[in-house]
Amino acid sequence: MLNNFEHHCLRVAVACLILLCCRPAWAQDLKLPSDAPVRIEADNLAYDNERDVYSAAGNVVIHYGDGTLTAQYVEYDRKNNLATARDGAFLKMEEDTLAGEKIVVNLQDKTGVAYNSRVFYARNHFYISGERIEKTGESTYTIEQPVATTCDGDNPDWKIAGSSMSVTLEGYGWVKNARLLTKDIPVLYTPIVAFPAKTKRQTGFLFPYLSHSKNKGGIDVELPFFWVITQQMDATFYPRFIEKRGFQGGMELRYFAGSSSFGTLYGDFMADRKNIYETGPGELARDWQGTHKRWSYYLNHYTEFEPQFYIRTDLRRVSDPWYFRDFDSHNYYLSNYSASEDDPFRKVPFQGNASLPSLESTARVFKGWDNFNLMGRIGYRDDFSTPSNSRTLQQYPEIIFTGIRQPLFSTPVYYEFTGTYDYFYRGEGRKGHYMDIAPSVSLPLSVSDYLKITPQLTLHEILWYSNREKSGYDTGRRGDNRTVINAGFNVSSRMFRVFDVNLLGWDKIRHEIRPEMVYSYIPRVRQDKILQRDETGSSWIWQDSIPDYIPRISSMLDPFTTLAWSDGDALIEQHAVAWALTNTVTARSRDKDGPFSYHEMLRFKLFQVYDINEAKRDTTWPEQKRRPFSDVGIELDFRPHPYVWLAARNSYNPYTGWKEMNYDLGLRDWRGDTLTFGYRYTQDSVEAISMDLKAVITERLSGRVALRLDRLHHHNIESTVGFMYNHQCWGLGADYTKTYDDQRIMIKVSLAGLGMLQI
Numbered sequence: 001m002l003n004n005f006e007h008h009c010l011r012v013a014v015a016c017l018i019l020l021c022c023r024p025a026w027a028q029d030l031k032l033p034s035d036a037p038v039r040i041e042a043d044n045l046a047y048d049n050e051r052d053v054y055s056a057a058g059n060v061v062i063h064y065g066d067g068t069l070t071a072q073y074v075e076y077d078r079k080n081n082l083a084t085a086r087d088g089a090f091l092k093m094e095e096d097t098l099a100g101e102k103i104v105v106n107l108q109d110k111t112g113v114a115y116n117s118r119v120f121y122a123r124n125h126f127y128i129s130g131e132r133i134e135k136t137g138e139s140t141y142t143i144e145q146p147v148a149t150t151c152d153g154d155n156p157d158w159k160i161a162g163s164s165m166s167v168t169l170e171g172y173g174w175v176k177n178a179r180l181l182t183k184d185i186p187v188l189y190t191p192i193v194a195f196p197a198k199t200k201r202q203t204g205f206l207f208p209y210l211s212h213s214k215n216k217g218g219i220d221v222e223l224p225f226f227w228v229i230t231q232q233m234d235a236t237f238y239p240r241f242i243e244k245r246g247f248q249g250g251m252e253l254r255y256f257a258g259s260s261s262f263g264t265l266y267g268d269f270m271a272d273r274k275n276i277y278e279t280g281p282g283e284l285a286r287d288w289q290g291t292h293k294r295w296s297y298y299l300n301h302y303t304e305f306e307p308q309f310y311i312r313t314d315l316r317r318v319s320d321p322w323y324f325r326d327f328d329s330h331n332y333y334l335s336n337y338s339a340s341e342d343d344p345f346r347k348v349p350f351q352g353n354a355s356l357p358s359l360e361s362t363a364r365v366f367k368g369w370d371n372f373n374l375m376g377r378i379g380y381r382d383d384f385s386t387p388s389n390s391r392t393l394q395q396y397p398e399i400i401f402t403g404i405r406q407p408l409f410s411t412p413v414y415y416e417f418t419g420t421y422d423y424f425y426r427g428e429g430r431k432g433h434y435m436d437i438a439p440s441v442s443l444p445l446s447v448s449d450y451l452k453i454t455p456q457l458t459l460h461e462i463l464w465y466s467n468r469e470k471s472g473y474d475t476g477r478r479g480d481n482r483t484v485i486n487a488g489f490n491v492s493s494r495m496f497r498v499f500d501v502n503l504l505g506w507d508k509i510r511h512e513i514r515p516e517m518v519y520s521y522i523p524r525v526r527q528d529k530i531l532q533r534d535e536t537g538s539s540w541i542w543q544d545s546i547p548d549y550i551p552r553i554s555s556m557l558d559p560f561t562t563l564a565w566s567d568g569d570a571l572i573e574q575h576a577v578a579w580a581l582t583n584t585v586t587a588r589s590r591d592k593d594g595p596f597s598y599h600e601m602l603r604f605k606l607f608q609v610y611d612i613n614e615a616k617r618d619t620t621w622p623e624q625k626r627r628p629f630s631d632v633g634i635e636l637d638f639r640p641h642p643y644v645w646l647a648a649r650n651s652y653n654p655y656t657g658w659k660e661m662n663y664d665l666g667l668r669d670w671r672g673d674t675l676t677f678g679y680r681y682t683q684d685s686v687e688a689i690s691m692d693l694k695a696v697i698t699e700r701l702s703g704r705v706a707l708r709l710d711r712l713h714h715h716n717i718e719s720t721v722g723f724m725y726n727h728q729c730w731g732l733g734a735d736y737t738k739t740y741d742d743q744r745i746m747i748k749v750s751l752a753g754l755g756m757l758q759i
Contacts, residue, residue, distance in 0.1 A: 039063040042074075052079045060085075067093045071103075071109030082106055089114075097120030111135050125150050125729075125752065141167045146175070150752040151729035156749060158182045158730060203228045206236070209330060214328065214743040218243030232256045238268065238332070242458045245274045248294075250332060254345050263301030264345050266332055267468035270294045284321055284387050295319045298332070298523050300347045308368030315361040316350075321384040325354040329737070331743055354739075355717070358383050375400045393549055398422045408441070415441045424549040432466035432478070434550060450493050460484040460553050462571065466548075480546070482571055488520040488556040504641075506587040509601075514582040520556040522574035546571060550640075560630070573613065605635040629654050643668050659683045671696045687711040704735070715740040724748065 041057025054076040056062075058591040062069040072087035082104065085091075100117030111134075118129040132144040142165065149159040163177040180188040206224040213220065222240040229235060238250035250268030276288040299315040316333075318324065324331070333352030340345050350356060364377040379395040386392075398421070405416040417439040425431045440458040447453060465479035496512035527546065553571060560578040585602040608630055615628035636648040649662040661681040668674040678690040692706045702724050708717035717740065724733035731750040736741070 040074075045503050051077070051164050053077050066092065069103075080106075096120060111137065127151075127156075139167075143167075149729065155183070156729065157727060207241075211329065211744060211746050212480060213329065215743045216329075217245055220330065222330070242270075245272050246270060252332070260304040261302070263299070263348070264296075265298040265299050265301075268295060268332065272326075284385075284694060286322065286387070293319065294323060294326075294330075296726045298348070302344070308373070309366070311363075311365045313363040313364065314347075316348075316359050317361055317380070317382060318359065321382075321387060324352045324356050324384075330355040330628070352530070357385065371404050371406050373402050373404070375402075391429055392426060393429075393431075394425050396423050396425050405442075413441055413443050415439065418554075422551075426549075430466055430547045430549055432464060432547060432549065435461075435463045436553065437461045450495060451491070452493070453489060453491050455489040456487070456556060457556075460486065462550070462553070464550060466547050482525055482546070484521050484522060484525055484553055484571055485554050486520060486553075486574070488518065490516070490556065492516040505589045507590065508588040510584075510586045511590070512582075512584045512586070514584075516580040516582070518556050518560070518578045518580075520574055520576055520578075522555060522572075524573040525571040527571070557609060560607055560633070575612040576609050577612065578607065578609040599639075601638070601640050603635070603637040604645040627655050631659050643670075656683075670704075685712070688717070698722075700727060710740075726750075728752070 006091065011100050018413075027270055031512055036278075040054070040056055040060070040062050040701065042056035042060040044056070046055045047053070048055065056074045056076075058072065060069075060071050060074045062074060065713045069083075069085060069089070069091045071085035071089040073085070075084045077083070084105075085103045086101070089100050091098040091103065093605040096115060096203045098117060099118045100114040102115040103112070103117070104114075105112040113132060113134040113684050115132055117133055118125055118127060119133070126148065127150070128146065128148050130143040130146045132142075133146075134142050136142055144163045144164055145161070147159050147161045149156040151157050151159070152434045159181050161179055162175040165175045167174075174192060176192050178190050178192070179186050187281070204226060206226055208224070209220070211220045212218065214501060220240070220242050222238055225237045225239070227235045227237070231613075232457050233253070233255045235254070236252045238248075238252070240248040240250065242248065248268055248270035250266065252264065252266040254262075254264050256262045270293075272288075274288070275290070276286060278503050279285045280289075294606045296318040297315065299313055301313045303312075304310040323334075328334075333348050333350065336346055336348045337351050338346045338348060350359070359382040361380045362377060366375045377395070377398045377400070379398065381389075381392055381394065383389055383392045400421075401419040403415070403417040404477075405414050407413070408415045418436075419438070420436045422434045423432070424434060438458055438460045440456060442456040444454045460482070461483055463479070463481040467478075493516075494512065496510055499509045501507065501509050503594070544667065550571065555574060557574065557576060557578050559580075582605040583602065584600060585605075587599045588596055589599070590596045611628045611630070614626055619626060631651040631653045634648060634650040634652065638645065638646040645664075645666045647664045649660075650658070651660040655657045655755065658681065660683065661679065663677070663679040665677040666674070667676075672694075673696050674692075674694045676690075676692045678688075680686055688708065688710050690706075690708045693704065695703050695705075697703055704720065704724070706718065706720040708719075710717050711717075716738065718737060719739075720735055720737045722733060722735035724731055729752040731752075733748040735744075735746045735748070737746070
């Protein structure tokens with residue numbers, strides 16, 4: 001009997017045949033209603049009055065609707081509504097065709113038969129042939145000696161064949177003596193196989209996944225099964241067996257309740273029996289003996305009640321910090337990763353591999369009005385850098401009410417405000433309630449065409465109330481408040497020049513320079529400490545009266561604060577000035593008689609903060625040097641040509657050197673060769689290099705080399721070497737991957753129109 005892969009190959013091929021047969025290519029579209037225009041062209045045309053039969057001979061062409069029937073001889077029996085075409089009969093409907101020695105069509109009951117015929121279905125590039133293809137009823141077909149392939153030519157490289165086939169549309173079909181052949185050599189065989197003959201989504205097995213790794217899993221087999229539940233709902237089951245770990249069950253449920261409500265739910269579970277002991281720098285230590293329960297789930301749901309009123313959930317959780325490291329070669333999140341949200345059911349925005357540092361889940365409801373909006377949000381973060389997530393701060397919930405920037409009555413003054421409530425929770429550490437009410441006013445002033453000044457004043461009223469620690473020795477004040485004033489101004493200018501050019505299809509290039517300066521002042525905020533017992537109750541300690549869960553308040557320096565301030569006091573005083581300089585180069589092009597299009601070739605931005613308080617700080621000891629300048633932020637996006645792109649996000653500390661460097665370089669050519677290069681550096685934390693080369697060696701042969709190195713810990717994260725040979729209708733390839741803790745070989749076989757099998 002055929003295995004599941006063979007069943008799937010036959011099912012897909014036959015399904016494509018059914019689609020061809022049920023299309024109106026050789027039966028339904030030749031029906032001649034009384035008012036339908038039919039045009040017959042032929043060298044000779046005759047009419048037999050007694051039999052009521054038209055006979056056309058010699059280069060016969062019959063036009064009907066968007067279909068065309070050609071043959072050397074056509075006979076149309078009007079009494080029996082029967083049309084017969086012989087000698088090179090060829091029927092074309094749009095891009096689909098049917099060719100045969102003889103085609104007979106009953107235009108009344110929509111039945112017909114084609115002899116020694118071959119059908120071409122253009123959408124999937126599928127060829128179906130048979131000695132006799134007959135439509136026996138409204139939705140029933142029989143085919144003798146059926147053959148299906150996506151290969152061009154009379155001698156295809158592969159084909160799926162059988163001795164006979166019977167099919168009922170929207171029901172089931174049967175193929176006798178089904179076999180898969182390569183160059184007429186049988187590879188797979190089964191005496192009989194049944195399949196669902198649905199013209200829409202079909203329940204059945206999908207292509208399996210099969211791989212082998214040396215250390216992590218051994219033989220790894222997954223056989224997905226797709227189930228059409230209703231027109232608005234389907235499910236995919238992912239039974240998976242990993243030799244060294246055990247059985248993993250997974251299921252994806254997709255549902256659609258109109259254009260404004262849809263979602264995806266996925267979950268998997270495994271009783272992992274692999275014993276693991278790991279220690280070492282840069283790794284989480286674990287000593288796993290016996291069975292461990294491993295699981296993950298994903299829920300993405302969206303419902304829009306009206307354009308500014310919706311709910312959305314993005315819940316993604318895994319059982320432990322090692323989940324993506326243990327299953328990084330193949331998992332649901334890798335397979336469904338998407339950088340955009342074009343597909344409403346494909347919204348996994350992260351790649352589930354070993355380098356994923358954390359995972360965040362959110363659920364939110366949003367309601368907007370013309371000038372105001374309200375959002376309620378719950379957030380949970382899994383930190384994969386620690387074995388326990390009990391000290392990670394979570395938000396249960398967050399409520400934000402925002403007043404959008406708008407004129408104050410009929411004055412030139414603008415106002416806006418934000419009200420925020422959070423309940424911060426964690427298993428270990430301080431937790432409690434937090435509220436920030438922040439109205440703001442500003443006065444935009446245009447000094448000239450090139451200079452704009454905007455003074456701004458924001459008042460933060462901060463309130464909090466902490467829960468008592470479980471130890472019972474928290475004797476300090478549980479609630480308090482602070483008033484924080486943020487005053488400052490923004491000075492910006494915009495200068496540009498347009499150059500007339502005639503280069504690479506561009507007619508104009510615009511260079512713009514945008515200098516900006518921001519001054520921000522927050523007076524000193526009371527940072528008193530209180531005396532209280534420690535968690536054990538054995539001694540007294542001084543503790544900040546402001547809880548450590550209080551977030552840093554927003555200020556006018558928000559775009560620069562990541563460079564200016566390290567984690568510390570939340571309500572820190574501020575007396576600083578920031579500068580930024582942005583250069584952009586934009587090219588304009590226009591297609592012939594078409595609209596203009598614009599392409600940003602270059603964006604280069606520098607920015608930095610100068611701390612005035614730090615510059616005036618007293619230094620008691622010589623080694624306590626003042627360091628008022630923050631890191632210099634560097635942002636670069638350079639795309640001078642569709643074949644070249646470069647992006648950089650760097651920060652440079654003027655006192656210690658480079659603090660962070662992130663480079664991404666991409667190169668490609670007209671053949672399809674691509675090279676991507678990445679470099680990641682964070683001082684004393686990360687230094688990694690990645691390279692991915694895809695080369696077109698010949699017209700049909702391509703190769704791939706991928707490399708990821710951890711230079712900080714001196715080990716190879718991943719090295720992959722592979723090739724892929726693509727013929728017109730099939731492909732064959734292999735990948736060899738070596739990581740610092742495993743080796744994996746994968747064979748890839750693809751049949752055009754059926755998909756790819758990874759072994």
